[in-house]
Amino acid sequence: xxxxxxxxxxxxxxxxxxxxxxxxxxxxxxxxxxxxxxxxxxxxxxxxxxxxxxxxxxxxxxxxxxxxxxxxxxxxxxxxxxxxxxxxxxxxxxxxxxxxxxxxxxxxxxxxxxxxxxxxxxxxxxxxxxxxxxxxxxxxxxxxxxxxxxxxxxxxxxxxxxxxxxxxxxxxxxxxxxxxxxxxxxxxxxxxxxxxxxxxxxxxxxxxxxxxxxxxxxxxxxxxxxxxxxxxxxxxxxxxxxxxxxxxxxxxxxxxxxxxxxxxxxxxxxxxxxxxxxxxxxxxxxxxxxxxxxxxxxxxxxxxxxxxxxx
DNA sequence: CGGAGTAAAAGGCACTT
DNA sequence: AAGTGACTTTTACTCCG
Numbered sequence: 001x002x003x004x005x006x007x008x009x010x011x012x013x014x015x016x017x018x019x020x021x022x023x024x025x026x027x028x029x030x031x032x033x034x035x036x037x038x039x040x041x042x043x044x045x046x047x048x049x050x051x052x053x054x055x056x057x058x059x060x061x062x063x064x065x066x067x068x069x070x071x072x073x074x075x076x077x078x079x080x081x082x083x084x085x086x087x088x089x090x091x092x093x094x095x096x097x098x099x100x101x102x103x104x105x106x107x108x109x110x111x112x113x114x115x116x117x118x119x120x121x122x123x124x125x126x127x128x129x130x131x132x133x134x135x136x137x138x139x140x141x142x143x144x145x146x147x148x149x150x151x152x153x154x155x156x157x158x159x160x161x162x163x164x165x166x167x168x169x170x171x172x173x174x175x176x177x178x179x180x181x182x183x184x185x186x187x188x189x190x191x192x193x194x195x196x197x198x199x200x201x202x203x204x205x206x207x208x209x210x211x212x213x214x215x216x217x218x219x220x221x222x223x224x225x226x227x228x229x230x231x232x233x234x235x236x237x238x239x240x241x242x243x244x245x246x247x248x249x250x251x252x253x254x255x256x257x258x259x260x261x262x263x264x265x266x267x268x269x270x271x272x273x274x275x276x277x278x279x280x281x282x283x284x285x286x287x288x289x290x291x292x293x294x295x296x297x298x299x300x301x302x303x304x305x306x307x308x309x310x311x
Numbered sequence: 312c313g314g315a316g317t318a319a320a321a322g323g324c325a326c327t328t
Numbered sequence: 329a330a331g332t333g334a335c336t337t338t339t340a341c342t343c344c345g
Contacts, residue, residue: 291313
């Protein structure tokens with residue numbers, strides 16, 4: 001599936017199902033899909049206005065032949081040419097010792113031109129870290145690019161001084177998840193980062209403050225759908241869990257509580273009352289919280305929403 | 312083992328000095 | 329920038345069926 005078939009877009013109005021605002025346009029199937037809950041929101045998106053058009057085959061070819069895509073992920077945006085390490089000419093023949101030496105000089109010069117100063121070195125380290133962590137977490141390219149953009153901006157604003165590259169790149173990655181409403185726990189990032197969770201936590205707040213990046217409150221429902229799927233719960237159970245979240249929100253029971261623990265609690269209740277019970281340890285592990293917190297949250301919900309678990 | 316509960320420590324947040 | 333206080337979460341442990 002090529003990148004022109006799938007595009008992540010941010011629309012003004014939220015998804016009626018989960019309230020998310022980020023959607024995926026799948027041009028191959030001509031559908032608009034909510035990224036939060038997977039609901040198909042529009043069937044025939046070819047009618048969706050001028051921001052999208054179908055490229056002719058010719059245009060597609062031209063675009064794909066014009067070199068590597070310009071991305072944020074490579075520190076020089078992929079524009080500087082590289083010189084092959086192999087001592088071969090274009091036909092694959094070995095080079096004479098004379099031209100070998102010339103190639104050596106050329107490589108050396110190209111290299112030093114590529115990474116000119118500390119700033120670029122810093123950027124390429126950070127970007128490779130962002131890439132590494134994203135791969136381990138299975139985060140899409142779009143998020144890596146947003147994270148890289150945030151990091152680049154942080155360097156330009158001179159915010160890195162006194163902070164570790166590790167901490168800030170992890171923080172940028174977490175921020176990218178937050179701004180795209182991708183449900184990830186800070187702990188997950190910390191698990192694949194060389195930086196400590198606490199540093200990442202401080203780092204992302206620091207960046208959002210200094211760069212003026214708005215932190216919208218996390219949507220519990222996104223976590224419910226994600227964890228629900230990972231726990232292999234039926235769609236019916238997940239829907240029940242989402243209803244519980246909505247009720248809890250109406251009763252003002254969620255503010256100040258981690259969306260992770262709310263998600264864990266409603267999933268536990270819904271699963272149990274639907275005969276798909278999961279153990280507290282299983283849910284707690286999946287949702288990156290402890291069983292104690294899960295108990296506290298779910299008991300509170302059962303009490304305040306007057307639920308009956310029937311056992 | 313799964314669930315319930317507890318005390319103490321740690322962490323995050325709003326607010327002040 | 330450090331301090332305070334109310335609050336949530338974690339840690340570590342015990343007890344029960």
